Amino acid sequence: SWLRENLPLITLVAMMALSWGLEQFNPPLGEIAFITTTLVGLWPVARQAIRLIKSGSWFAIETLMSVAAIGALFIGATAEAAMVLLLFLIGERLEGWAASRARQGVSALMALKPDTAIRVRDGVRETVAQRDLRPGDVIEVAAGGRLPADGQLLSPFASFDESALTGESVPVERNAGERVAAGATSVDRLVQLTVISEPGDSAIDRILKLIEEAEERRAPIERFIDRFSRIYTPAIMVVALLVAIVPPLLFASAWLPWIYKGLTLLLIGCPCALVISTPAAITSGLAVARRGALIKGGAALEQLGRVRQVAFDKTGTLTIGQPRVTAVMATTDIGENDLLALAAAVEQGSSHPLAQAVVREAEQRQLVIPPASGQRALAGSGIEAQVEGRQVLICAAGKNNDPQYDAHIQQLESAGQTVVLVMRDETLLGILALRDTLRDDARQAVDELHQLGVQGVILTGDNPRAAAAIASELGLAFRAGLLPADKVQAVMALNAESPLAMVGDGINDAPAMKAATIGIAMGSGTDVALETADAALTHNRLTGLAQMISLARATHANIRQNIAIALGLKGIFLVTTLLGLTGLWLAVLADTGATVLVTANALRLLRKK
Numbered sequence: 001s002w003l004r005e006n007l008p009l010i011t012l013v014a015m016m017a018l019s020w021g022l023e024q025f026n027p028p029l030g031e032i033a034f035i036t037t038t039l040v041g042l043w044p045v046a047r048q049a050i051r052l053i054k055s056g057s058w059f060a061i062e063t064l065m066s067v068a069a070i071g072a073l074f075i076g077a078t079a080e081a082a083m084v085l086l087l088f089l090i091g092e093r094l095e096g097w098a099a100s101r102a103r104q105g106v107s108a109l110m111a112l113k114p115d116t117a118i119r120v121r122d123g124v125r126e127t128v129a130q131r132d133l134r135p136g137d138v139i140e141v142a143a144g145g146r147l148p149a150d151g152q153l154l155s156p157f158a159s160f161d162e163s164a165l166t167g168e169s170v171p172v173e174r175n176a177g178e179r180v181a182a183g184a185t186s187v188d189r190l191v192q193l194t195v196i197s198e199p200g201d202s203a204i205d206r207i208l209k210l211i212e213e214a215e216e217r218r219a220p221i222e223r224f225i226d227r228f229s230r231i232y233t234p235a236i237m238v239v240a241l242l243v244a245i246v247p248p249l250l251f252a253s254a255w256l257p258w259i260y261k262g263l264t265l266l267l268i269g270c271p272c273a274l275v276i277s278t279p280a281a282i283t284s285g286l287a288v289a290r291r292g293a294l295i296k297g298g299a300a301l302e303q304l305g306r307v308r309q310v311a312f313d314k315t316g317t318l319t320i321g322q323p324r325v326t327a328v329m330a331t332t333d334i335g336e337n338d339l340l341a342l343a344a345a346v347e348q349g350s351s352h353p354l355a356q357a358v359v360r361e362a363e364q365r366q367l368v369i370p371p372a373s374g375q376r377a378l379a380g381s382g383i384e385a386q387v388e389g390r391q392v393l394i395c396a397a398g399k400n401n402d403p404q405y406d407a408h409i410q411q412l413e414s415a416g417q418t419v420v421l422v423m424r425d426e427t428l429l430g431i432l433a434l435r436d437t438l439r440d441d442a443r444q445a446v447d448e449l450h451q452l453g454v455q456g457v458i459l460t461g462d463n464p465r466a467a468a469a470i471a472s473e474l475g476l477a478f479r480a481g482l483l484p485a486d487k488v489q490a491v492m493a494l495n496a497e498s499p500l501a502m503v504g505d506g507i508n509d510a511p512a513m514k515a516a517t518i519g520i521a522m523g524s525g526t527d528v529a530l531e532t533a534d535a536a537l538t539h540n541r542l543t544g545l546a547q548m549i550s551l552a553r554a555t556h557a558n559i560r561q562n563i564a565i566a567l568g569l570k571g572i573f574l575v576t577t578l579l580g581l582t583g584l585w586l587a588v589l590a591d592t593g594a595t596v597l598v599t600a601n602a603l604r605l606l607r608k609k
Contacts, residue, residue, distance in 0.1 A: 034078035041085035151193030277562030305552035313504035314460035416469030445542035
């Protein structure tokens with residue numbers, strides 16, 4: 001539970017507050033309270049340090065924390081000892097929370113495969129578990145249902161929504177004998193298929209495997225402090241020990257003053273400012289980012305600052321993700337609005353996305369849609385109905401083209417648009433063009449990224465014509481017709497050139513997001529995309545990309561400044577202590593002052609818009 005996970009941190013915060021209050025009214029009692037608080041906070045840190053020492057990691061950050069806190073207690077800096085441990089635990093908790101959410105969305109991917117399926121044997125239908133399906137089994141999927149396994153279509157014709165797997169915004173028409181992937185949805189009819197995938201080897205299973213492999217390829221980010229502590233921890237301990245024992249042993253100096261100097265050096269080496277230098281900047285950066293984005297932890301923020309190129313999915317990322325009517329052209333004396341109303345009458349009630357787009361456009365124009373009767377879907381052809389006593393057919397271009405309009409239709413299709421014909425009594429009344437349109441901020445987002453020196457490319461499962469149309473509008477390179485595995489390969493190749501961010505919204509984008517330096521999901525995306533990604537644009541605005549990268553770079557610069565402040569002050573006071581110029585109170589001031597400075601510097605990030 002949340003309370004159980006955070007109980008040690010909550011306890012330490014409460015004890016710190018109580019100790020500070022007691023010190024105001026009764027300093028001796030406050031001192032005892034701070035010692036108790038330090039010991040309580042030290043217990044889990046020291047226990048982890050001992051485990052690491054046993055495993056061969058002698059100078060991990062936990063060891064540094066433990067020695068610094070114990071050293072601070074010995075010289076009477078009890079409040080500082082407790083504060084060091086509190087700040088360390090806060091930083092650890094923040095990183096742990098981000099890591100724990102890294103792969104929770106995989107369960108949502110599994111939900112794409114139904115737990116059960118309708119299997120047909122000798123004309124008898126039976127409900128079986130999805131895992132019991134074998135190649136050769138005949139299954140039946142109702143309209144709106146998802147395929148439990150990869151299958152080969154037995155029905156003469158059907159439309160499938162494969163957007164979850166390929167990103168294709170328009171349903172794909174499949175004929176008998178064609179392969180359909182698990183997770184695809186039958187759009188408008190009951191279909192029968194022959195299972196062709198073994199259990200655990202469907203399209204969904206392969207995407208899960210890709211996510212796992214991409215996760216393994218991403219080496220864990222080792223924190224700077226951990227690496228530095230391998231040198232810093234033993235060095236500061238050895239210096240403090242030598243200062244305490246060498247002069248008395250070799251030069252017959254008094255023990256007490258040199259032990260005092262050694263403890264002072266240990267306090268100067270107390271990494272309070274160094275520990276908080278990174279979490280303070282990252283916390284401030286994440287607080288600013290949450291105004292329009294979710295960045296899952298400091299590691300993701302650090303990676304974001306390194307990005308030099310961005311790969312975009314097309315459908316639902318650069319585009320709205322819904323087809324829209326882009327052109328209405330009457331070929332007879334009928335008006336455009338009358339033509340659209342007639343088409344909407346035939347399409348009304350259909351679940352097909354193109355049909356819904358036609359109806360939506362008619363409603364937005366506030367047209368009166370006449371009643372229709374006898375609506376009938378024609379396999380591989382279109383849909384027809386009786387409107388005002390006459391037969392009206394809506395079909396795909398190429399089915400009943402009038403030759404004089406071929407050039408115009410080809411021009412529309414070459415621009416990435418889907419063209420449908422409206423016919424009445426076998427006479428062409430007009431042409432409707434539909435396309436998934438760009439987000440209104442896509443152009444601005446690409447321009448802002450270019451200003452930051454970040455290049456872009458489109459990676460999409462959509463057809464090359466549609467991809468080329470969008471890419472030309474945005475001035476981006478593109479690769480089309482990519483399956484999830486192809487996207488992963490493309491991302492890995494681009495990532496090898498320079499750090500890459502993958503931006504997407506669908507399940508099909510999840511493996512590519514994991515393979516990239518950092519994955520960024522659209523706020524309107526699927527649960528799997530949002531959970532797999534390292535960051536998300538919560539306001540669904542592409543312009544947030546440049547803002548996120550700019551913020552990440554500013555945060556990274558702030559971290560470098562904080563580390564320089566923390567180490568610089570320690571270096572100065574190290575020299576002054578050895579020269580006998582620094583007393584215990586100045587050592588405390590150096591440590592506290594450095595902490596205040598790095599915190600104040602980190603808070604400057606909160607002023608960024």
